[in-house]
Amino acid sequence: MAEPSIIVVGAGPAGFRAAQTLADAGLRPIVMDEARRAGGQIYRRQPEGFTRSHQDLYGTEANRARSVHDGFDALLPHIDYRSDTLVWHLSDGQAWTLGPDGHRSTPYDALLLCTGATDRVMPVKGWHHAGTYSLGAAQIALKAQACAIGSRVVFLGSGPLLYLVAAQYAKAGANVAAVLDTSPFSARIAALPNLLCQPAVLWNGIALTRDIKKAGIPVLYGVTPVEVVGNPETGVGSLRFRASDGTEQDIDCDAIGMGHHLRPEAQLADLARCDFAFEALTRQWLPVQDSDGRSSVDGVYLAGDGARISGARSAEVSGRLAALAVLKDLGFPVDSADLTHLRSAKARYGRFARGLAQAFPWPSEQAKALPDETIVCRCEAVTAGTLRETVREAGAREANRAKALSRVGMGRCQGRYCGLAAAEIIAAEAGVPLESVGRLRNAAPVKPIAIGTARTSGE
Amino acid sequence: MTSPIRSDILIIGGGIMGCASAFFLRRRGISVNLLETDLVGRQASGTNFGNVRRQGRPLYQLPLANRSIAIWRQAQALLGTDIEYLQRGHMRVSYRNRPEIAGDMERYAAEAAQFDLDLEMISGNALRARFPFLGPEVLAASLSPDCGHANPRLTGPAFARAAERAGAGVHEMCKAVSAAKVGDDFLVTTQDGREFRAPILLITAGAWAKRFVEAFGETAPLTSRGPNMCVTEPLPYAIGPSIGVATPETMESVYFRQVERGNLVIGGSIQNPTFPDEYRVYVKPENSIGQWQQMQRLIPAIGKLNILRTWSGIESYLPDHQPVLGPSAAVSGLYYAFGFSGAGFQLGPGVGETMAELIGTGATDIDLTAYRIDRFSSE
Numbered sequence: 001m002a003e004p005s006i007i008v009v010g011a012g013p014a015g016f017r018a019a020q021t022l023a024d025a026g027l028r029p030i031v032m033d034e035a036r037r038a039g040g041q042i043y044r045r046q047p048e049g050f051t052r053s054h055q056d057l058y059g060t061e062a063n064r065a066r067s068v069h070d071g072f073d074a075l076l077p078h079i080d081y082r083s084d085t086l087v088w089h090l091s092d093g094q095a096w097t098l099g100p101d102g103h104r105s106t107p108y109d110a111l112l113l114c115t116g117a118t119d120r121v122m123p124v125k126g127w128h129h130a131g132t133y134s135l136g137a138a139q140i141a142l143k144a145q146a147c148a149i150g151s152r153v154v155f156l157g158s159g160p161l162l163y164l165v166a167a168q169y170a171k172a173g174a175n176v177a178a179v180l181d182t183s184p185f186s187a188r189i190a191a192l193p194n195l196l197c198q199p200a201v202l203w204n205g206i207a208l209t210r211d212i213k214k215a216g217i218p219v220l221y222g223v224t225p226v227e228v229v230g231n232p233e234t235g236v237g238s239l240r241f242r243a244s245d246g247t248e249q250d251i252d253c254d255a256i257g258m259g260h261h262l263r264p265e266a267q268l269a270d271l272a273r274c275d276f277a278f279e280a281l282t283r284q285w286l287p288v289q290d291s292d293g294r295s296s297v298d299g300v301y302l303a304g305d306g307a308r309i310s311g312a313r314s315a316e317v318s319g320r321l322a323a324l325a326v327l328k329d330l331g332f333p334v335d336s337a338d339l340t341h342l343r344s345a346k347a348r349y350g351r352f353a354r355g356l357a358q359a360f361p362w363p364s365e366q367a368k369a370l371p372d373e374t375i376v377c378r379c380e381a382v383t384a385g386t387l388r389e390t391v392r393e394a395g396a397r398e399a400n401r402a403k404a405l406s407r408v409g410m411g412r413c414q415g416r417y418c419g420l421a422a423a424e425i426i427a428a429e430a431g432v433p434l435e436s437v438g439r440l441r442n443a444a445p446v447k448p449i450a451i452g453t454a455r456t457s458g459e
Numbered sequence: 460m461t462s463p464i465r466s467d468i469l470i471i472g473g474g475i476m477g478c479a480s481a482f483f484l485r486r487r488g489i490s491v492n493l494l495e496t497d498l499v500g501r502q503a504s505g506t507n508f509g510n511v512r513r514q515g516r517p518l519y520q521l522p523l524a525n526r527s528i529a530i531w532r533q534a535q536a537l538l539g540t541d542i543e544y545l546q547r548g549h550m551r552v553s554y555r556n557r558p559e560i561a562g563d564m565e566r567y568a569a570e571a572a573q574f575d576l577d578l579e580m581i582s583g584n585a586l587r588a589r590f591p592f593l594g595p596e597v598l599a600a601s602l603s604p605d606c607g608h609a610n611p612r613l614t615g616p617a618f619a620r621a622a623e624r625a626g627a628g629v630h631e632m633c634k635a636v637s638a639a640k641v642g643d644d645f646l647v648t649t650q651d652g653r654e655f656r657a658p659i660l661l662i663t664a665g666a667w668a669k670r671f672v673e674a675f676g677e678t679a680p681l682t683s684r685g686p687n688m689c690v691t692e693p694l695p696y697a698i699g700p701s702i703g704v705a706t707p708e709t710m711e712s713v714y715f716r717q718v719e720r721g722n723l724v725i726g727g728s729i730q731n732p733t734f735p736d737e738y739r740v741y742v743k744p745e746n747s748i749g750q751w752q753q754m755q756r757l758i759p760a761i762g763k764l765n766i767l768r769t770w771s772g773i774e775s776y777l778p779d780h781q782p783v784l785g786p787s788a789a790v791s792g793l794y795y796a797f798g799f800s801g802a803g804f805q806l807g808p809g810v811g812e813t814m815a816e817l818i819g820t821g822a823t824d825i826d827l828t829a830y831r832i833d834r835f836s837s838e
Contacts, residue, residue, distance in 0.1 A: 089744040096744040103748055380720075394540075394620060401498055404505065404612040407720075412692060412767060443768045444742060448692060452762025454751035 004109040004330050007032060007095050009087050009268060012040020013064075013312045014304025014319035015114035016072050021323035023078040025332055030080040030106060032087050032097060034447075038072045041116055041136065042312045044143050045069060057143055059168070060204050064312065089444035090271045093299075098449055110299050110326045113268050114319055115306030119161070119259035120284075122182075122366050123421050125374040126228030128381070131236030131255040134417070138257035139165045148174035150255020154239050156225055158183040158360035159261030160311075163208040166257075170215040177253045179212055180241055182260065182363045184222040194355025197348050201313065220244070224366065228256060261360050262309045263420060269307070270442035272300045278435045282309070282357050283364055284420055285439040291343050293322030294329075301326055309357075314349030317342055364434070367424035376425060377418040379411020384425055391429040399438045402426050412448055415440040462654075466490040466628065468818060469647055469657035471635045471671060472664035473499035475611075475804065476796045478618035478629075479811025480661055482538075485625035487819040492655050493619070493627060494647065496634040496667070497738060500615015503665050503803065506772025507686055508714065508726035509611045510701055511805045512549040513576050514603040515567075517781075520806075521574035523825050527809025531609065534808065538621045542613045543718065548700030549606030552757070554596045560705050561599040568601060578603050590702075594759045601705075608701045608716045611804060618811070635664075638671050640790060659818060661794045666735045666775035668783075668797035675790045677832055679783055681798055685731035685740035685771035687750055691764045693721030703727065704757060713753040723764070728753055733773045742769040776800045777835075784810065784830035785817070794818060795832055 004027070008019045011033035022029040031038075039045040043065040046052060058065040085099035094105040119134035126132075133141075133149045135157060141147045142165075152175045155166045166179045188195075195202045213219055222244030229250070230236040238250045261282075269287040270276070275296035276285040289295055289302045303322040304315035321342040328334045370376070372385030386406050396402040399409075399422065408422045409415025415422070419440045427434040468484055470477045473495025481491045511531050513524040530537065531544055553560035561582070568578035581589065582599035590600070623629045634650040638660065645660035662671045666683035696719055703714025704727075713727035728750040733740040747769050754761055777783065777798040787793035794817070796810050803810075809825075817823045 089742075089747075091741065091744050105744070394616060398498065401616075405616065410690075410768070412765075414768060443770055444744060444747070445766060445769070448765035448767050450763055450765050451691070451751045451754055454748045454755070 005107055006110045006326060007108040008112045008114060010114035010116055011038035012116050013068050014315035016068050017316045017319035018112050018114060018303055018323040019079050020075055021320045023075055025327050028080060032082045032085045034086050036084050039069055043068050046144055086447055087268060088446045088449055090268060098453055102455055103453060112301045112303060112322055113306055114304045115265045115268055117262040117264055117305035117309055118416060120261050120263040120420060121417055122260050122363055123370060123374055123376050124225040124228055125371050126230055128375045128378050129228055129230030129236045132228055133257050135161045135165050135257045135259035142168055142172060149257060151175060152177050152253045153255045153257060154178050154251055154253040156180045156256055156258040157260045160205055161259060167208045167211050170212055170217060176217045178251055179217060179219045180223040181221045182223055183360045187361060188359045191355040191358035194351050198352040260362050264306050266306060267442040267446045269302060271444060272297055274300060283362055283434055292325035293318055294325055310349045310353040317345045321346055364424050367421050368428040376422055377408040379413050380407040382406050382408045387422060387425050388429045391426055397430050397432060399423050399440050403440060409440050463656035464492060466492040466657050468659045468661060469645060469655050470661045470663055473619060474504035474663060474665050475500060475615045475807035476810050477663035478615050478622060479807050480814045481622040481627040482618045483812045483815035485622055485627050487815055489819060491627040493629050494633045494635045494649060495631045498631050499619040502772040503774040504615040505612050506770055507611050507804045509608045511609050512606040514549050514606055515551060518570055519829055521576060523806055523809050525575060527806050530808035538617045540617045542617050543610035546605055546607035548602055548604045550600050550602045550700045550702045551705040552597045552600045553705050555598040557706060564601040592758050592760060594756055596756055638674055659792045663796045665797055666773045675793055677789050679832060679835055680778055682776045683733040683735055683773050684776055685733045685773060686726055687728050687730055687746045688726050688771060689766050689769040691723040692767055696721050710749060711753055713750055713757060725754060731771045735773055740771040740773050742771050774801050782830055783832045785827040788833040
């Protein structure tokens with residue numbers, strides 16, 4: 001039998017460990033990654049020529065980042081690595097890519113999707129003003145380019161990334177005006193039993209908060225954002241919010257980094273026609289997988305945050321496990337002790353992830369309370385009011401129908417950033433459970449691509 | 460067992476044909492129930508390009524298209540909602556390597572004039588001056604100033620909601636699983652176990668019509684394909700008419716329009732395979748790439764523009780590219796309107812009004828001879 005064609009999409013911690021596991025078995029996987037340099041997002045590498053140390057860039061995770069980076073570099077002779085390559089469609093058992101050499105299609109026997117995550121964002125009135133970034137974008141500006149998003153920054157939202165980015169900004173010397181957490185502190189206490197299954201990670205999180213407070217940055221819990229106050233000429237001017245005691249306050253800032261934990265980038269799983277299921281805890285649809293990362297589609301495997309938000313450490317485990325599942329399904333010998341060990345590690349991380357979801361809940365009630373004039377879909381400037389009217393007047397009860405009638409999710413991001421909030425608004429207005437609203441269907445291309453990338457013959 | 464739900468007319472299929480028919484039947488005071496498997500206007504009606512064009516249709520289709528255009532022009536008032544109809548022209552262009560097409564367009568313009576379709580032939584410097592973005596391969600153009608385009612995503616649902624407000628029963632997520640004539644009535648059972656009964660049945664089920672046609676002992680060689688569609692990011696609004704390439708070569712036959720929001724909607728070239736039983740169609744990437752290559756022939760400067768999304772839907776086709784439209788040849792009280800072969804959007808309102816007239820009065824001025832179902836029975 002010819003060597004099977006195995007494609008790993010993504011070169012973050014999950015993709016790296018998957019590729020390494022396959023290479024260890026004597027195979028030569030193809031690793032396709034959208035970024036110029038491997039490492040993924042949380043261990044994103046600075047561009048060539050930048051000289052900050054791993055310790056400066058990744059703090060407590062410096063050793064892990066180094067092991068992913070060095071490990072990937074050591075793997076290069078054993079894999080077919082295609083960087084700067086976007087997988088924009090899957091069709092007829094082939095991955096369609098756009099890379100430095102243009103369009104290409106590559107057939108696969110097995111496809112491992114390690115596509116990572118982006119911020120999950122709850123809109124706030126005025127968040128369209130220039131200077132409002134996602135937490136992930138704020139972190140990329142710092143890690144990749146050594147830039148802060150503003151000269152006086154407020155971080156708003158919830159989730160571990162809120163504290164990580166704020167601490168990184170403070171450490172880099174940026175002016176952080178406040179950290180405003182929408183989740184109540186009590187949620188963290190309730191989540192403790194699950195969080196205690198990863199004491200080291202939990203301790204890192206506590207230490208981050210301590211560092212932020214030590215730097216003199218106010219940290220407020222149970223905050224309800226009211227409005228990003230700004231104007232079209234000068235962008236963000238302040239953030240108005242309601243503190244947990246009910247008082248309304250304004251805090252001056254020229255930039256806001258916001259996000260409410262993360263969401264999987266599962267577009268390729270959808271284009272691969274994988275089944276999705278609704279997860280009540282996180283109030284979102286996730287691709288269905290078995291304990292090892294097999295999707296509902298033969299030959300398609302899922303690992304890392306692209307399947308379920310569990311963090312970078314977990315991604316290394318689920319990446320290895322999914323690669324073992326590939327090997328097993330292709331008839332290669334697999335050590336059952338390895339499988340058992342990885343499965344139990346993955347389950348432990350899964351429990352921790354549930355703890356995080358409990359501690360930093362998605363503030364779904366905010367969607368219901370958004371003023372009508374709030375822009376929900378920033379790409380297409382669709383307001384909450386328009387969306388609600390679509391539900392009320394045109395009878396839209398389902399996400400894709402609301403999209404068709406209102407344009408929500410039809411812009412450059414294709415609903416990646418507004419889809420989950422839009423679904424909450426539709427459900428609240430229609431008075432139906434979120435689950436029945438469904439999810440936006442994904443369509444190619446996964447990211448916008450220029451018409452001119454399609455070269456005519458002879459060029 | 461609950462008793463059957465009765466109406467004067469029962470319609471199977473909630474695309475633009477079914478929804479417009481329901482709307483115009485209600486305006487005649489006739490009671491209607493419409494059954495739709497999914498949500499109204501989701502497949503061919505909602506995913507097509509959105510051309511509201513008369514130009515290029517066979518001459519014998521023009522009376523029906525003219526009836527339709529009159530409705531399009533007053534659609535907003537009629538439906539009480541904006542379906543983004545823009546009457547800013549429709550233009551066909553021909554390439555230099557097919558000079559015969561320019562001649563065909565001129566002949567068509569001469570003949571179409573008798574059907575009130577005024578076409579302006581443009582070429583050379585005049586064409587460059589008015590449409591400077593067209594590529595050097597473009598030789599000549601035929602512009603129909605009073606054609607235009609509209610938003611297909613909005614149009615089917617707009618007719619359905621207007622029909623509902625006028626008293627029609629529009630039943631979505633309600634799949635008809637069997638249809639039969641029992642005595643003087645048609646009896647239709649739906650997947651959720653309900654029974655609908657009416658003395659007249661209209662089949663507007665597009666690619667899914669065949670099952671019902673055959674249940675009544677007739678035949679139509681219906682096939683289905685999915686249009687090859689995409690949309691770009693927005694740019695300042697500047698292009699009024701929708702513009703397409705006139706060519707016998709499917710690969711070359713791309714077209715585009717700019718919506719007021721600024722995006723270019725692009726269609727044409729090779730179509731996609733469909734899966735009507737699963738209610739799905741998937742855009743093939745090779746078809747998208749081929750279309751984008753062709754678009755750069757039509758507009759060389761388009762290369763930097765980003766594509767945001769591709770899509771398709773399930774359209775029904777008949778071998779002669781004409782619909783089946785009119786009464787059944789076998790069963791009294793049974794009517795058909797399906798198989799519009801990728802060219803039904805503009806006709807939709809006119810078909811709705813014509814079917815309502817035919818059913819309501821027993822006759823219509825529109826000559827339906829070319830669309831008879833029994834044209835296939837001798838094959």
